[in-house]
Structure formats: C-alpha cells, structure tokens
C-alpha cells in the first residue's frame with residue numbers, strides 16, 4: 001500500500017483538512033499500516049485496530065497538544081502516534097532507540113501522560129485538568145479508558161473525584177467488551193445492560209428531539225444527527241452510575257462510524273459538567289484473525305499477515321506453570337488460581353476450563369487479587385496468584401498488610417520476572433525481588449529451568465508457609481549444561497572449586513554464567529559458579545561455601561537496592577569474609593525498550609560481559 005494520505009499527515013491539522021471520503025481512506029491506510037508494522041515488530045494489534053476511527057475523530061474535534069489526550073495503559077496509542085508527527089518513525093516502534101509502544105512525554109508534546117499500567121488515566125487527566133484550571137487555561141482534557149481498565153480500583157478513585165470538576169473534562173470509555181480476555185465483573189455487565197435496555201432505545205428517540213434545539217457549529221445538532229447512520233444516543237440521562245458520580249453520561253455511540261463519533265465528541269465538548277462518552281468498538285476491527293480471536297492478537301510477537309500464524313512459538317515458563325498448577329489442582333482440591341485479567345499471559349487458560357470453580361479472574365485489580373487470595377488462604381484454600389512482576393507492584397501494601405502480617409499462605413507465580421524486552425520500562429520485572437526481599441518471612445524461588453519451576457511451585461504450595469513467590473522470566477528456558485539432571489531447590493555449585501573466583505547468580509542468568517565460564521576456560525582461566533534457586537532465605541551453607549573463594553562476583557537481574565547480592569554480602573560479613581566482592585545489578589535506573597538479548601547485554605549480564613568483568617577483576621586484583 002502506498003499510504004497516500006497517511007504518509008502526508010504531519011500533525012492533527014492535516015487530519016482536520018481532510019474530506020469525509022479521505023477520512024475513510026485514512027482509516028483504511030492506518031489499519032493496513034498497523035497490521036504491517038505489528039506483524040514485524042510485535043505489539044498490541046487488536047486494541048489499536050479497534051480505536052482507529054475514535055483516534056482520528058478525536059484529532060478532528062480536539063486541538064492537541066493544547067487539548068490533552070490521556071490514554072489508559074497506552075497500548076492503543078499507535079494511531080495517535082502516527083497522526084501526531086510520528087508516522088515516519090512508526091516502523092521503529094518497540095525497537096531499541098525507536099518509538100515506545102506506549103505514550104511517552106519525552107517522545108512527543110502530543111503525549112500528555114506516560115502509561116503502561118492500567119486504570120491511571122482518569123486520575124492523571126483530572127490532575128492535568130485541575131492544573132489547567134488554576135492556570136486559567138480553557139483547553140480540554142480527555143481520558144481514554146477501556147472497559148477492561150475500568151475494572152481497576154484506581155479508575156473508581158478517579159471517577160469519585162472527577163464529579164467535582166466543572167468544565168472541559170471528558171472521559172471516553174472505549175467499550176469493546178474485552179479486557180485481554182473477555183471482560184469480567186459487574187461493571188462489564190452493567191455496560192452491556194446500558195447497551196441492551198429498552199429504555200435506552202426510547203431514550204434515543206427522545207434525544208434527537210432534545211438535541212435539535214442545541215446549536216453546534218451554527219447548525220442544530222438534531223439536523224446533524226439525522227444524517228448520521230445510527231444517530232448519537234447522547235442525552236443527559238440522569239440514571240447511569242456515571243451520572244450519579246457527577247459525570248454526564250453520553251452514548252453509547254458506534255465507535256466505527258466517523259460521523260457519529262464526531263457528532264458525539266462535538267456534543268460532549270459543550271457539556272457544562274464533566275462528561276463520559278460511551279463508545280462501542282470491536283477489538284481487532286479490520287483484521288479477520290484479530291476480530292475472531294482478539295485475545296490472541298492483543299499483544300503479539302511477529303506473525304505472518306496472510307495466515308495470522310506467529311513466527312515463533314517455543315514453549316515458555318508461563319505454559320509450564322499453568323500445566324503444573326493443573327496437575328497440582330488435580331491432586332488437592334484446595335488449590336485455586338487467581339488472576340488479575342491475565343489468564344492467557346500467565347498460562348491459566350487450561351486451569352480456567354478444567355477447574356472453573358477454583359479459578360478467579362478478578363479483573364485488572366491486583367490489589368484486590370492479593371487481599372482476595374489472602375481471604376481464601378485464611379479459610380483453608382491454597383491460592384496461587386499468577387501475576388506479572390511489574391503488575392505485582394500494584395499489590396505491595398496488600399502483600400504486607402493482608403498476607404504477610406497475618407501469615408496467610410499465599411503463593412505468587414511471578415511471571416515476566418527480569419527484563420521483558422520490547423514493552424520497555426513500564427513492564428520490566430526488575431522490582432519484585434527488592435520488594436519481596438523487604439517483607440519479613442517471605443520465601444522466594446527464582447529457578448532457571450522448567451523443572452526448577454515445577455519443583456519450586458510444588459514446594460511452595462505443600463511445604464512452605466506464609467508468603468511464597470516463585471518467579472520466572474518471559475519466554476523459554478535456555479540450553480541446559482552438560483551433565484544436567486534436575487534443578488536443586490536451594491542452591492548448587494558447578495565448575496572448578498579450586499578457582500579463585502566464584503560467580504554467583506540466579507534465574508536465567510545462570511545460562512549466561514555457564515557460557516561465561518566456557519569463555520574464561522578458553523582463555524586459560526578458571527571460574528566456579530554458584531546458582532541459587534531459593535533466593536530468600538539464603539541458605540547458610542551456600543554462604544559458607546562461598547566464603548572459601550577469594551573473589552566473588554554476583555550477577556543479579558534486578559535492582560541493586562534491596563538485592564539478594566546485598567543480603568548475601570551481609571551474611572558473608574557475619575562470617576568475617578575478607579575477600580573481594582563485586583555486584584553487577586541494575587543500578588538506580590529504568591531500563592528502556594529493546595530485545596531481551598540486547599537489554600541483558602547493555603546491563604552487562606550476557607556471557608561476554610560476565611567473562612570480561614570477571615577477568616578484569618582478576619587483572620585489577622592480581
């Protein structure tokens with residue numbers, strides 16, 4: 001495709017200059033480009049395909065960057081990026097040094113607020129709107145939030161507060177009935193009921209009459225409405241939950257009908273109260289495979305556009321976790337699984353089908369998930385909360401207050417631990433160890449291999465007590481070293497025990513350490529490796545063993561502050577260790593998007609860097 005219109009869009013002003021026919025063509029070109037670029041770079045396909053018309057309409061009606069659009073999660077902002085001067089860079093999206101897959105203020109003045117985690121948009125937009133009010137700035141602030149993200153508690157905290165704001169504040173609710181999987185919960189049912197209710201259809205007829213009296217762009221809105229296919233069903237109907245919260249509800253409007261959308265947006269612009277516009281869209285719109293199975297195309301790696309098939313589909317830790325949990329649930333009726341809207345990503349699809357009664361998708365509500373699981377635990381169940389490391393950050397107080405302090409037995413399956421690659425800084429799993437390390441009496445396992453994960457999960461459920469985390473990275477396991485039989489649950493040591501240097505690590509970095517030892521060996525040196533699997537509490541025997549080495553080098557794929565390495569050193573100090581001790585961890589910085597391989601390399605965690613670092617150290621101290 002030549003992208004005849006899209007390639008000429010330098011800013012939203014160019015969108016405003018297009019005719020209705022050109023707008024249709026623009027939407028087609030955007031969809032084509034989205035499929036093209038995501039099939040190569042990976043990314044959030046279904047969500048972006050669903051908001052093409054909505055994004056174009058917003059840039060027709062509002063004046064960005066003076067008006068601020070705050071995207072919730074931000075995974076649906078690719079069209080916005082293309083319409084705001086970044087079309088020519090879109091092929092770099094999610095690539096190292098290229099555009100981010102999420103809104104970034106440092107990337108463009110059109111990105112009003114950074115995101116990546118869900119349910120923040122209403123609070124952020126409200127803050128922006130209040131700041132504008134204080135500065136006498138009359139521009140609009142718009143939060144665009146999906147129905148899935150509206151299951152997150154923070155969204156309600158924002159709504160509860162927003163009703164007091166008076167002007168130029170708009171929430172656009174993009175309702176596609178989907179989170180990543182089918183959306184869950186009472187709010188999802190409530191939104192369907194708004195779409196289905198007979199009163200709503202009656203209301204629609206009444207609305208046109210009411211609106212015919214309101215002038216818009218010199219013409220009565222009613223006239224505009226008559227021309228539009230499905231009409232805009234907006235009126236100040238005072239009985240939705242949103243109205244009760246102080247936001248005027250408008251909608252629902254067909255989110256793929258450009259004329260309806262623009263009419264609706266122009267109408268909410270006139271609202272004297274904060275407004276909520278309910279837009280109904282189809283996730284995956286315009287790409288057959290994504291329309292039929294939007295969950296599988298929510299976040300994808302590269303794929304074949306013609307067949308929809310992923311380019312690579314190796315077995316990963318999440319799948320192993322899910323299989324093992326099913327097996328354990330079969331043997332013990334107390335085992336249950338909790339997810340915060342991440343059923344597919346965390347490998348719980350089969351569990352959700354096989355053990356429906358013991359599977360709980362609570363929506364994008366990690367705080368609730370932790371406390372809910374704690375409730376299950378104190379009443380005799382064996383809950384496992386499967387959660388991405390980065391999203392566990394949401395439930396930190398709950399881990400301390402609701403789980404640990406009352407010694408509830410909760411197992412966390414901490415997925416995507418370590419660097420995650422192309423999603424970048426908002427999604428890196430680099431904080432969980434520091435967070436969990438600080439909580440008294442917590443047990444943490446960080447296996448390197450699939451069998452280690454299975455082992456750790458079984459021990460965590462049936463032998464350990466209190467808060468227990470089993471953490472594992474995105475993707476698959478590495479090649480096992482020669483002579484490997486089974487991963488130990490506590491620690492193991494391999495290589496030359498007479499070597500001067502001991503390299504300690506855990507998790508997938510062990511693969512790099514094994515390769516580093518080979519490099520060192522080829523260069524005539526010797527290296528011994530200690531691999532920890534249980535990283536909290538650290539085994540005293542491991543510390544004793546390590547204290548016999550004159551030089552210790554600890555590599556840790558996590559934050560330096562609160563690290564296992566720091567705790568290990570404290571324990572060595574207690575043994576009066578007098579050798580040299582060096583730590584390579586993530587030092588006080590956020591890690592940007594790049595492939596996992598390149599990220600590990602940039603952080604000094606790849607085999608070459610490890611070997612170099614160990615040898616440099618030997619030269620310095622030798």
Ligand SMILES: Cc1ncc(C[n+]2csc(CCOP(=O)(O)OP(=O)(O)O)c2C)c(N)n1
Nearest residue numbers: 047116117118146147148149178179180341
């Ligand atoms: C706190 C948090 N938990 C989980 C996620 C993972 N996640 C990203 S998008 C998404 C679904 C969002 O659904 P919705 O807001 O309806 O947007 P849609 O993709 O349907 O357009 C989830 C669960 C996240 N980004 N943040």
Ligand SMILES: CC(=O)[C@@H](O)[C@H](O)COP(=O)(O)O
Nearest residue numbers: 073075116299345416423474
């Ligand atoms: C936007 C979001 O938070 C999720 O969609 C996330 O990007 C999924 O990541 P994975 O691809 O690792 O499942």
Ligand SMILES: [Mg+2]
Nearest residue numbers: 146147148178
């Ligand atoms: Mg949705």
